[in-house]
Amino acid sequence: xxxxxxxxxxxxxxxxxxxxxxxxxxxxxxxxxxxxxxxxxxxxxxxxxxxxxxxxxxxxxxxxxxxxxxxxxxxxxxxxxxxxxxxxxxxxxxxxxxxxxxxxxxxxxxxxxxxxxxxxxxxxxxxxxxxxxxxxxxxxxxxxxxxxxxxxxxxxxxxxxxxxxxxxxxxxxxxxxxxxxxxxxxxxxxxxxxxxxxxxxxxxxxxxxxxxxxxxxxxxxxxxxxxxxxxxxxxxxxxxxxxxxxxxxxxxxxxxxxxxxxxxxxxxxxxxxxxxxxxxxxxxxxxxxxxxxxxxxxxxxxxxxxxxxxxxxxxxxxxxxxxxxxxxxxxxxxxxxxxxxxxxxxxxxxxxxxxxxxxxxxxxxxxxxxxxxxxxxxxxxxxxxxxxxxxxxxxxxxxxxxxxxxxxxxxxxxxxx
Amino acid sequence: xxxxxxxxxxxxxxxxxxxxxxxxxxxxxxxxxxxxxxxxxxxxxxxxxxxxxxxxxxxxxxxxxxxxxxxxxxxxxxxxxxxxxxxxxxxxxxxxxxxxxxxxxxxxxxxxxxxxxxxxxxxxxxxxxxxxxxxxxxxxxxxxxxxxxxxxxxxxxxxxxxxxxxxxxxxxxxxxxxxxxxxxxxxxxxxxxxxxxxxxxxxxxxxxxxxxxxxxxxxxxxxxxxxxxxxxxxxxxxxxxxxxxxxxxxxxxxxxxxxxxxxxxxxxxxxxxxxxxxxxxxxxxxxxxxxxxxxxxxxxxxxxxxxxxxxxxxxxxxxxxxxxxxxxxxxxxxxxxxxxxxxxxxxxxxxxxxxxxxxxxxxxxxxxxxxxxxxxxxxxxxxxxxxxxxxxxxxxxxxxxxxxxxxxxxxxxxxxx
Numbered sequence: 082x083x084x085x086x087x088x089x090x091x092x093x094x095x096x097x098x099x100x101x102x103x104x105x106x107x108x109x110x111x112x113x114x115x116x117x118x119x120x121x122x123x124x125x126x127x128x129x130x131x132x133x134x135x136x137x138x139x140x141x142x143x144x145x146x147x148x149x150x151x152x153x154x155x156x157x158x159x160x161x162x163x164x165x166x167x168x169x170x171x172x173x174x175x176x177x178x179x180x181x182x183x184x185x186x187x188x189x190x191x192x193x194x195x196x197x198x199x200x201x202x203x204x205x206x207x208x209x210x211x212x213x214x215x216x217x218x219x220x221x222x223x224x225x226x227x228x229x230x231x232x233x234x235x236x237x238x239x240x241x242x243x244x245x246x247x248x249x250x251x252x253x254x255x256x257x258x259x260x261x262x263x264x265x266x267x268x269x270x271x272x273x274x275x276x277x278x279x280x281x282x283x284x285x286x287x288x289x290x291x292x293x294x295x296x297x298x299x300x301x302x303x304x305x306x307x308x309x310x311x312x313x314x315x316x317x318x319x320x321x322x323x324x325x326x327x328x329x330x331x332x333x334x335x336x337x338x339x340x341x342x343x344x345x346x347x348x349x350x351x352x353x354x355x356x357x358x359x360x361x362x363x364x365x366x367x368x369x370x371x372x373x374x375x376x377x378x379x380x381x382x383x384x385x386x387x388x389x390x391x392x393x394x395x396x397x398x399x400x401x402x403x404x405x406x407x408x409x410x411x412x413x414x415x416x417x418x419x420x421x422x423x424x425x426x427x428x429x430x431x432x433x434x435x436x437x438x439x440x441x442x443x444x445x446x447x448x449x450x451x452x453x454x455x456x457x458x459x460x461x462x463x464x465x466x467x468x469x470x471x472x473x474x475x476x477x478x479x480x481x482x483x484x485x486x487x488x489x490x491x492x493x494x495x496x497x498x
Numbered sequence: 499x500x501x502x503x504x505x506x507x508x509x510x511x512x513x514x515x516x517x518x519x520x521x522x523x524x525x526x527x528x529x530x531x532x533x534x535x536x537x538x539x540x541x542x543x544x545x546x547x548x549x550x551x552x553x554x555x556x557x558x559x560x561x562x563x564x565x566x567x568x569x570x571x572x573x574x575x576x577x578x579x580x581x582x583x584x585x586x587x588x589x590x591x592x593x594x595x596x597x598x599x600x601x602x603x604x605x606x607x608x609x610x611x612x613x614x615x616x617x618x619x620x621x622x623x624x625x626x627x628x629x630x631x632x633x634x635x636x637x638x639x640x641x642x643x644x645x646x647x648x649x650x651x652x653x654x655x656x657x658x659x660x661x662x663x664x665x666x667x668x669x670x671x672x673x674x675x676x677x678x679x680x681x682x683x684x685x686x687x688x689x690x691x692x693x694x695x696x697x698x699x700x701x702x703x704x705x706x707x708x709x710x711x712x713x714x715x716x717x718x719x720x721x722x723x724x725x726x727x728x729x730x731x732x733x734x735x736x737x738x739x740x741x742x743x744x745x746x747x748x749x750x751x752x753x754x755x756x757x758x759x760x761x762x763x764x765x766x767x768x769x770x771x772x773x774x775x776x777x778x779x780x781x782x783x784x785x786x787x788x789x790x791x792x793x794x795x796x797x798x799x800x801x802x803x804x805x806x807x808x809x810x811x812x813x814x815x816x817x818x819x820x821x822x823x824x825x826x827x828x829x830x831x832x833x834x835x836x837x838x839x840x841x842x843x844x845x846x847x848x849x850x851x852x853x854x855x856x857x858x859x860x861x862x863x864x865x866x867x868x869x870x871x872x873x874x875x876x877x878x879x880x881x882x883x884x885x886x887x888x889x890x891x892x893x894x895x896x897x898x899x900x901x902x903x904x905x906x907x908x909x910x911x912x913x914x915x
Contacts, residue, residue, distance in 0.1 A: 120569045133573045141565055144789070148558055151736055152537045156550045156864060164736060191784020193758025194611055201649055216770065221759035221784070224772040228757035232618055233649050239770070312785070319568055319581060319788035340645035341610025342638035350869055353633065353656070355641040367608020367638070368729070371736035372561070373787050447573060452767055 096402050100475075103402075103467035111391055115463045118383045119316075126473045128403075128448045130461030131290060131426040134316030136380070143379025147372055167374040168343075168365060174381045175315070175324050178389060179288065179307070180298030185329050187361045188311070188374060192289055192323045194339070195308035196225045198364055199285045199325065200254055201338040203306055204235055206331075208252030208281030211236035215245045219262040222287055226256055246273055250280040259297070260290035260424035263455060264415040267295070267424055274303035288326075289313060294396050294425035294461065296389035305331055314425065314461055317377035322370060327361040341366030383463055392462050396425040399460035399470050403427060406474030410481060415455075426459035439491035440480045446473045513819050517892075520819070520884035528808055532880045535800045536733075543890045545865045547878030548707060548843040551733030553797070560796025564789055584791040585760075585782060591798045592732070592741050595806060596705065596724070597715030602746050604778045605728070605791060609706055609740045611756070612725035613642045615781055616702045616742065617671055618755040620723055621652055623748075625669030625698030628653035632662045636679040639704055643673055663690055667697040674701055676708035677841030680872060681832040682817075684712070684841055691720035705743075706730060711813050711842035711878065713806035722748055731842065731878055734794035739787060744778040758783030800880055809879050813842040816877035816887050820844060823891030827898060832872075843876035856908035857897045863890045 089109050097103040107113055120136050121127070127135060150162035159165050172186035179186065189195070204210055212226040216239055223239060230237035240248050245255045255277070259268050270286070277284050286307035291297060293314030299307060307326040311317035327335060336357065342348045343365035346356040357363035397420060404418055404427060416427040431437055431454060438450040448458045460470070480486050506526050514520040524530055537553050538544070544552060567579035576582050589603035596603065606612070621627055629643040633656055640656060647654035657665050662672045672694070676685055687703070694701050703724035708714060710731030716724060724743040728734035744752065753774065759765045760782035763773040774780035814837060821835055821844060833844040848854055848871060855867040865875045877887070897903050 122570050122572070125572075127572060129573045133568075133576075135572055136565065136569050141569075144561070144565065147736075148553065148561065151550075152553050152558075153539050155539070155542075155544060155552055156546045156866065157859070158736070159550075190607070190611065191758065193760075193784035194607065194756055197756045197783075219759075220762070220768050220770065220772075221757075223770065224757035224759065224762065227772060228753075228755050231753075232755045234651065310785070319564075319575070320785045320791075321789075322787065323784065336645075336648075338645050338649045339611055339614045340638075340641035341608065342636075342641065343610075345637070345641065351637050353637065353640065355637075355644060366614075367610035367740065368727070368737040370739065370787055370790050372738075372793060373790050374737075376789060442574070449573065 096398065096405055097467055097471065100468060100471045103471040107466040107468055110395065110467070112387065112395055112462055113466070115383055115387065116466070119464045121464060124445055126446045126469045127464070128446060128458040128460065128473060130464070131313050131457065131459030132449050133312055133319055134314060134461060135464060136318065137316055137383045139379040139382040140316065140318065140376045141379070144372060144376045147375035164371045167371060167378065168369045169362060171374055171378045171381065172324055172361070174378065175292070175311070178292055178297070178384060179326060180300055181326055182300060182329060184360055186324050186326050187364055188322050188324045188377065189365050189369060190323055192287065192308055192310045193221050193225055195323050195325045196222060196256060196285060196287065197229055198337045198339055199306045199308055200226060200229050200256060201233065202335040203254045203283040203285055204233070206283040207254050211238060211251070211253035213238050213240050213245060213248040213253050213255045215240055215242050215257065217242040217261065217263065218256070218258055219287065219289070222256045222258070246276055249273065249276040249282040249284070252281040255282060255284045256287065257284055258287040258290065260295065262290050263428050263451060264417070265290065265424040265426045265428065266417055267422055270302040270304060278303070290424055290426070293384070294392060296393045299326060304328065311377050315377070316380040316383065318373060318380065321373050321377050325361065325364050327364065329360060332360045332363070335363070337364045337366070339366045343367060343369065387463070395462035396460050397421065397423065399462060399465055399467065400425065400427055402467060402470045403458055403460065403474060406471060407477065425461065426457050428455045428457050430454050431456060433486060436486045436491040437480065440486035440488070441477060443491070444476045444480060446476050513815065513822055514884055514888065517885060517888045520888040524883040524885055527812065527884070529804065529812055529879055530883070532800055532804065533883070536881045538881060541862055543863045543886045544881070545863060545875040545877070545890060547881065548730050548874065548876030549866050550729055550736055551731060551878060552881060553735065554733055554800045556796040556799040557733065557735065557793045558796070561789060561793045564792035581788045584788060584795065585786045586779060588791055588795045588798065589741055589778070591795065592709070592728070595709055595714070595801060596743060597717055598743050599717060599746060601777055603741050603743050604781055605739050605741045605794065606782050606786060607740055609704065609725055609727045610638050610642055612740050612742045613639060613673060613702060613704065614646055615754045615756055616723045616725055617643060617646050617673060618650065619752040620671045620700040620702055621650070623700040623722070624671050628655060628668070628670035630655050630657050630662060630665040630670050630672045632657055632659050632674065634659040634678065634680065635673070635675055636704065636706070639673045639675070663693055666690065666693040666699040666701070669698040672699060672701045673704065675704040675706070676714070677712065679707055680845050680868060681834070682707065682841040682843045682845065683834050684839055687719040687721060695720070707841055707843070710801070711809060713810045716743060721745065728794050732794070733797040733800065735790060735797065738790050738794050742778065742781050744781065746777060749777045749780070752780070754781045754783070756783045760784060760786065804880070812879035813877050814838065814840065816879060816882055816884065817842065817844055819884060819887045820875055820877065820891060823888060824894065842878065843874050845872045845874045847871045848873065850903055853903045853908040854897065857903035857905070858894060860908070861893045861897060863893050
């Protein structure tokens with residue numbers, strides 16, 4: 082298909098109105114070239130990249146190299162294969178995607194553990210020793226805060242949805258997602274940081290549903306502390322290690338509560354006394370997991386040369402297309418429908434949501450279900466096409482119109498969705 | 499070579515006196531068959547399995563399966579490929595090697611993070627809120643204790659080497675290695691646990707240098723809490739996840755300070771309130787790293803059907819042979835020389851230890867160096883042969899006698915050894 086320049090411009094400026102237009106838009110879409118860097122199953126439309134990203138081919142290749150370094154180099158590979166630098170080297174790759182500077186991001190542990198470390202480190206930055214978490218945040222964020230409060234004697238308060246901003250005037254530590262895991266609502270980072278500065282508070286940002294899909298600029302927004310996972314839009318693999326951001330000008334004043342040897346200034350001096358490493362590296366704890374770090378390093382290749390503004394733009398347009406194509410179903414959604422208020426996914430509600438998701442999976446479209454009635458559909462822009470969205474919505478319409486989702490085989494409860 | 503039954507019995511009962519005898523002993527040694535399960539570089543004698551074990555072939559195979567499950571099954575593999583159960587399933591495999599029961603071992607996080615969780619959980623078990631660590635322990639154990647004490651307000655005291663036993667009468671929490679990382683001295687676990695019971699204390703055992711090489715029996719010894727790494731004698735790969743043991747009868751009374759969603763009784767219910775999972779699973783925090791867990795699961799295959807008494811016996815005999823073959827060098831050692839007092843490695847001292855280790859590596863024998871002057875040699879019995887020890891000692895003698903280690907190329911400092 083060839084198009085005139087004016088046709089192309091028109092197509093790029095509005096949502097496609099047919100499968101043919103969607104396919105035409107995919108042809109001129111600047112991120113389209115990245116799709117071939119992924120190992121994707123044929124005949125599957127994967128709307129779950131916000132939960133577990135698919136493997137870039139380079140991830141498998143880099144993992145294979147790490148396995149060979151283990152096999153051939155054995156212990157020597159810590160130096161010879163550069164394993165020792167992986168947590169900071171991969172951190173620097175992620176820093177670009179976050180709008181952070183080199184040396185501000187460390188890959189380590191899980192989001193849960195990193196939230197614990199950062200919230201503990203943030204307490205001395207805050208005027209009062211209390212940790213706030215909004216209702217409706219990812220549950221682990223609240224669990225971690227409560228657990229930390231219990232062993233440190235700090236206070237813990239759950240506040241109403243969106244009440245975190247007000248809480249910042251009270252001088253504590255707020256744990257807050259940039260993109261809500263359920264609604265995909267985007268927080269105004271700079272506004273919150275300004276309120277934190279005015280109120281003598283500190284914020285630990287959870288970037289899990291934001292990194293790799295939004296054009297983040299942590300530096301410009303004044304962010305001091307953040308963490309996030311790498312297995313969603315960063316495609317690092319199931320349970321891939323998390324990362325941790327500490328703004329460089331404050332890192333040397335902060336302490337990790339979990340002082341493992343890899344956070345020591347000289348881990349191999351085996352000093353009796355603890356001396357934290359300079360910068361964000363002091364937040365390392367145990368020996369880094371090399372196989373998963375290598376996999377993640379390979380996975381990040383797909384972002385090379387990619388403009389994050391284009392990523393954010395395309396994610397939103399894919400989501401807008403999904404909402405347009407499913408509007409006739411009349412489903413309620415807790416997600417903002419208006420453009421730049423929403424991250425890379427939408428949640429729609431139906432009392433038979435679980436069964437609908439199962440029926441969709443059987444039809445080759447993968448989304449996920451979040452109790453009690455939420456269906457989440459994610460729009461990872463590096464491997465999804467407009468035509469995929471069009472086709473997925475078409476299959477969904479068939480399932481709803483035919484009532485196929487009422488088949489008893491779709492109704493059994495699952496442990497993980 | 500064929501031997502009479504009486505020759506075999508004689509050979510099995512004493513150390514070989516020649517390379518030919520060492521080779522003959524290897525032929526009749528019951529663990530010899532396991533060596534072929536490893537991917538080992540040719541022409542290399544690896545005396546560093548106490549630091550990073552070599553890859554069993556099944557580790558690579560299982561990792562490949564996990565990669566394929568990620569690629570083809572994507573999010574569905576959490577259920578369909580059994581990923582969700584890996585932390586407890588692999589934990590049960592390790593439990594047998596520790597003399598623990600099914601359901602008492604969870605694979606998660608790093609030793610550093612697990613020490614933190616267990617020491618925090620142990621404080622309510624102890625009569626006084628103080629954490630003791632002996633001088634000479636692996637430094638991270640002391641760093642973690644001090645960091646935990648600082649944020650909880652508990653006390654922290656470093657006690658003299660071997661003074662942990664006395665400290666147990668004072669009613670605190672003791673973090674203690676079963677096998678010392680430097681000397682390989684073995685602690686009397688049952689004696690310590692009896693003292694802890696009498697003194698109202700609790701012990702968190704670090705099994706890192708013990709698991710996979712000693713015939714541990716945590717149940718019989720009365721152990722309540724333990725953790726250890728899997729990248730040494732368990733061959734799980736560089737930075738492989740650690741494990742955590744909590745005796746089943748006390749697990750439900752304990753709290754992890756790091757309450758991540760995977761430690762919740764129903765992680766996918768997304769409850770606002772935290773409800774810990776039953777048993778040791780409550781000590782899980784973030785999403786488990788599946789690729790490294792799968793690798794570890796494959797690696798553990800080499801222990802299938804292996805008698806840990808034979809493993810411990812062979813490790814000690816390999817170490818005895820090394821000490822006999824290097825006795826003429828007159829090197830001091832902090833390691834117990836007498837049989838069952840020593841784990842799977844020895845540390846010998848020489849002021850040029852760093853250079854000697856480098857010269858040995860150049861000669862195809864890998865040991866490691868621990869500042870300031872310790873040379874560690876490890877005797878992992880599943881892949882080492884008596885003949886390897888004989889040959890390695892021979893190469894060392896040549897290096898010492900010739901003074902080859904004084905070559906300037908061996909003297910530069912390294913960041914990791």
